[in-house]
Amino acid sequence: MKFQQEEFATKSAFVAIVGRPNVGKSSLLNALIGEKVAIVSNKPQTTRTRITGVLTQEDMQLVFIDTPGLHKPRTKLSEYMVKQIDDSVADVDVAVLVVEPEGEIQKAEQQLMESFRQQRLPAILAINKIDTLSQKDKLMARILAYTKAFDFAAVVPVSALRGEGVDELLTELQGFVVPSPFFFDSDTLTDQPERLIVAEIVREKLLRNLYDEIPHGTAVTVERMRERNGQELIDIDVEIYCERDSHKGMIIGKGGEMLKKIASQAREDIEKFLACKVNLKCWVKVREDWRNRENVIRSFGFQ
Secondary structure, X not given: OOOOHHHOOOEEEEEEEEEOOOOOHHHHHHHHHOOOOOOOOXXXXXXXXXXXXXXXXOOEEEEEEEOOOOOOOOOHHHHHHHHHHHHHHXXXXXXXXXXXXXXXXXXXXXXXXXXXXXXXXXXXXXEOOHHHOOOOHHHHHXXXXXXXXXXXXXXXXXXXXXXXXXXXXXXXXHOOOEEOOOOOOOOOOEOOOHHHHHHHHHHXXXXXXXXXXXXXXXXXXXXXXXXXXXXXXXEEEEEEEEOOHHHHHHHHOHHHHHHHHHHHHHHHHHHHHHOOEEEEEEEEEEOOOHHHOHHHHHHOOOO
16 A cells, blocks of 8 residues: 555555575564564574564654575475565565675575565665674675675675664665554564464574474464463463474473473563563473474464
8 A cells, every 4th residue: 555755754664584594584683673572593494484573763663574584495384484485575665685794695595686676676685693704804705796696775784693783774774664654553562472472482492402303393382371360470381392202202301301491491581571470381292294284384373
């Protein structure tokens, strides 16, 4: 829907954050918003859905869409994840392509730039993790390679971890806002329901504490989330699904120690998010090959 400029005193823009797995898209989203709305892990394919973050400053609102990392789909779930990227790029005013500061341009990045070109979508190049560079001249070579491949509206070196370059990136994004109503209330940080964020926090701890394939074969659902009468305490029941009995044993750990560790770390972050005490209980269940079973994928909230 198009808006006439004289109709509104407010401005907004929709921004897709895209790139390969593990380049720091979710970390950048959190840095831009100033709050943790997306889970972060050093493992690829952490983000499975389009997570919306909202930043409102005076008369301007930026709506960010954090997407899964572009990868070759190997399961029904990963096909869903890749479709999320295509849908996101089709619906926004500008894209931010997040890349690492070293290496060659990857095929997935070439595909993203080609999609920008086909859709005539303006894009900003955000070169993340500049704090890891030992030789700064490599950064200039990286910038030259990407600007030859696509005519970016701007190039901004950033460190999402340290917050470097984030304000400069926001300044560039402000150039894409147009007169329109706010799409979210001014105090909104994300469109994700509390239950989903709680489930994602638990999944983040699984990703951080487990190894190899196990974390990617897990899903988390919140079965109950209820405030106790007259108490600032919320009871939360969570079910963790994995694909094999052997994985279940690893998640639980010897004497239940791994599950206790995951639950303790998750509870700490959930209490910060909800600003109250939490009684968190976690159960582990097996749902074989769930990532290739469309009915199960839908039941876990992937629509």
